[in-house]
Amino acid sequence: MTEYEAIVYDLDGTLVRLDVDWEAVAGRCGAILRARDVDVADASIWEMRERAADHGLLERVDEAIAEFEREGARSARRLPLADELPRDEPVGVCSLNAAAACRIALELHGLDGHVGTVVGRDSVETVKPDPGPLLAAVEALGAAPERTLFIGDSNTDEVAARRAGTDFEWVQDRV
Numbered sequence: 560m561t562e563y564e565a566i567v568y569d570l571d572g573t574l575v576r577l578d579v580d581w582e583a584v585a586g587r588c589g590a591i592l593r594a595r596d597v598d599v600a601d602a603s604i605w606e607m608r609e610r611a612a613d614h615g616l617l618e619r620v621d622e623a624i625a626e627f628e629r630e631g632a633r634s635a636r637r638l639p640l641a642d643e644l645p646r647d648e649p650v651g652v653c654s655l656n657a658a659a660a661c662r663i664a665l666e667l668h669g670l671d672g673h674v675g676t677v678v679g680r681d682s683v684e685t686v687k688p689d690p691g692p693l694l695a696a697v698e699a700l701g702a703a704p705e706r707t708l709f710i711g712d713s714n715t716d717e718v719a720a721r722r723a724g725t726d727f728e729w730v731q732d733r734v
Contacts, residue, residue, distance in 0.1 A: 563648055563726070565702035567693060569711035570654040573730045574641045575664045577656065579631035587623045591616060621657070621681060628660035635664040639734045640710070644673040651676040651696040653709065653719075658682050675700055688715045690723035697725065 571577045581604065588607045589599045597614050599607055604624065611620035644650065650673055654661050658679030665671040676699035678692045685691040697707045704724040709716065712730045720727035 563702075563708045564706040565649045565651065565697060565700040565708075566646055567651040567653050567696045567700070567707060567709045567725070568640070569709075569713070569716050569730075570652050570661045570664065571656055572712035573638065573710060574644075574652070574670065575632075575635040575637055575668060577628060577631040577660065577664060578634040578636070579627050584624055584627045587627070588620050591619050591623060625657035625660060625681065628656050629663055632656075632660040632663035633667065635667055637668045638730075640730055641668060641670055643733070644670055646673070649675045649700040649702065651678065651700050653678045653687070653693045653696040655680050655687055655715070688718035688722065690719055693719045693723040693725065697723070 568574050585604050588604055592599045592607060592610060595614060595616060597610050599610065602610065608617060608620055611617045652661050652674055656679055658677050658681055661677045661679050662671065665674055676696055678696040680686050683691050683695050693709055694704060697704050707725040708728060709720040709725045710728050710730055710733060711717065717727050
């Protein structure tokens, strides 16, 4: 394995599994948008976020999502890859989940002391697959992107890593 200056993990599906009812999240987000006559027919949660941004409702929608995520973090299930921690290299988390939810789940499983930075959906202006969140995590760890490994479980993670110039590994290839 290549030696890295830092390792960044996605959270949900990588280190832990948040206990979130995503259908209920979609229902709440849809209700917020429909109340303002925004069409949400066949929209995913992430598409609803985009529509919310277009109508000045992103803060309300993101807070609704974060509420479910924080609650789901309190009963998150630890996944096998969490056993990699602690590591010798600095470690960060870069997630589409709200940063507070990430911290709750990390603390629940005693991982918080092994993670130097957490970058969530609400930490920077953009979300994965934009490279901004991952680059923010890399910078906070004092590492260079080309000397950083990002480990995740989704195509969004892989695209973010490519765009940020980090190496990428799928979680299933490590456990």
